[in-house]
Amino acid sequence: MALIEHAHEERMRREAAAQRLRDLADELSKHNEVSFMKDGLRVTVPVPDEVTLTLEIEVGGDENEIEVEITW
Numbered sequence: 001m002a003l004i005e006h007a008h009e010e011r012m013r014r015e016a017a018a019q020r021l022r023d024l025a026d027e028l029s030k031h032n033e034v035s036f037m038k039d040g041l042r043v044t045v046p047v048p049d050e051v052t053l054t055l056e057i058e059v060g061g062d063e064n065e066i067e068v069e070i071t072w
Helices: 014-031
Strands: 033-038 041-046 052-058 065-071
Touching: 014 033
Parallel strands: none
Antiparallel strands: 033 041, 052 065
């Protein structure tokens, strides 16, 4: 299978970002998959029952950051 990468960045209010995270969590817990649009096509990625969750928080530089990564 060819590697497919999808990156999306947009500026939004904190509440909207929290809602996007809730939507992603719902996809993972209820549908066992995540979906996104790529070149006009819907790509669906199945997610197994066990994953590795990495949470990284950086504070104190010019820009603060919370990074969430899920791998399997």
